[in-house]
Amino acid sequence: MHRMLISDTGIEVSRLGLGGIPLQRITENEAIEVVSYAIEKGIDFIDTARNYTVSESRIGKAIEQAGKRVILSSKSVNRTADGIRKDIEKSMMELKVSHIDFYHCHSVGSNEDYRRVTAKDGALNGLLKAKEEGVIGHTGISSYNVEVMDRIIDDNLFETIMAGFNIVEPIAYKSVIPKAMEKKRGIFIMKPLAGGVTGIPELALRWAFSFPGLIVITGMESKEEVDKNWEILLGGYSFTDEDKQRIITQNREFTGRFCHRCLYCEPCTVDIPIYKILSIKNMVKIHGNKILNSPDFEDTLERAKNCIQCNDCLIRCPYNLPIPFMMKELVKWADYERNKLGDGMY
Incomplete structure (x- = not known):
């Protein structure tokens, strides 16, 4: 029915x-x-x-x-x-x-x-x-x-x-x-x-x-x-x-915290596209690591480094995600992956 x-x-x-x-x-x-x-x-x-x-x-x-x-x-x-x-x-x-x-x-x-x-x-x-x-x-x-x-x-x-x-x-x-x-x-x-x-x-x-x-x-x-x-x-x-x-x-892979792309955390105080940062690993999974070197993602990653830890996004997130911490960790991960690309490790 x-x-x-x-x-x-x-x-x-x-x-x-x-x-x-x-x-x-x-x-x-x-x-x-x-x-x-x-x-x-x-x-x-x-x-x-x-x-x-x-x-x-x-x-x-x-x-x-x-x-x-x-x-x-x-x-x-x-x-x-x-x-x-x-x-x-x-x-x-x-x-x-x-x-x-x-x-x-x-x-x-x-x-x-x-x-x-x-x-x-x-x-x-x-x-x-x-x-x-x-x-x-x-x-x-x-x-x-x-x-x-x-x-x-x-x-x-x-x-x-x-x-x-x-x-x-x-x-x-x-x-x-x-x-x-x-x-x-x-x-x-x-x-x-x-x-x-x-x-x-x-x-x-x-x-x-x-x-x-x-x-x-x-x-x-x-x-x-x-x-x-x-x-x-x-x-x-x-x-x-x-x-x-x-x-x-799927249940095994997504156990734990992840962004649901509801966008309640936005707009960011300093204009960081939060959901794009939190979705980076999933985007890499779909499109491959080379996407990290695209102009769009390079700009996104640089903007994420401007986080001022105001915690406005954290307060608005219905899933209680530690967004500033997660962004910091994901930027580190993305920089590491980009360095590997530059070194010809892929």
């Missing part, structure tokens, strides 16, 4: 949802074209967020052009009732709607963060008031932290959850997802491709769809990606022995 009800909300959508992050990286016309094409294809659940820069406005323009009803979800990192209400108003203006179906407290990464959201003047009360007034349909919360999400589900204060879940980070299925299903919470899956680091996106997406009861949200920035993902949704979810071995290999 490529469509499903979102828990007991009575809302039916395609199991493949369109994520709004990549819509920032392409031109406005390209973004509108992709969203419009996805809607025509049958994707009627679209997720975005206030902090996705131009994503909401581009989605709004595409929906206006398409002239079709879609189910909308947006999110805010604001932790106060007043703050999230202002963000809801901004989201509606950008999306060109008077009602948003799902609105989430976004990226709640710690128990302290959760306490702020659920305080008397916290964002949850802002969502509840907005729901009471008919401005939003359902309250939600997103987190990449499994322990925090476990507590969120136990407290049962939100109607829907968004959790990180993918082929190299399957831990959410051990407790969070089954518990949420038991409590009839709507479950949206973020980062099903682990930020694209696996190199096996089709298998990773098929793997995510093989778990029933989940709305799988993934970013798409071209018609070709929409077509490919839609085909995967409509196809079967069985796995060959070779598929299973590739899954095992």
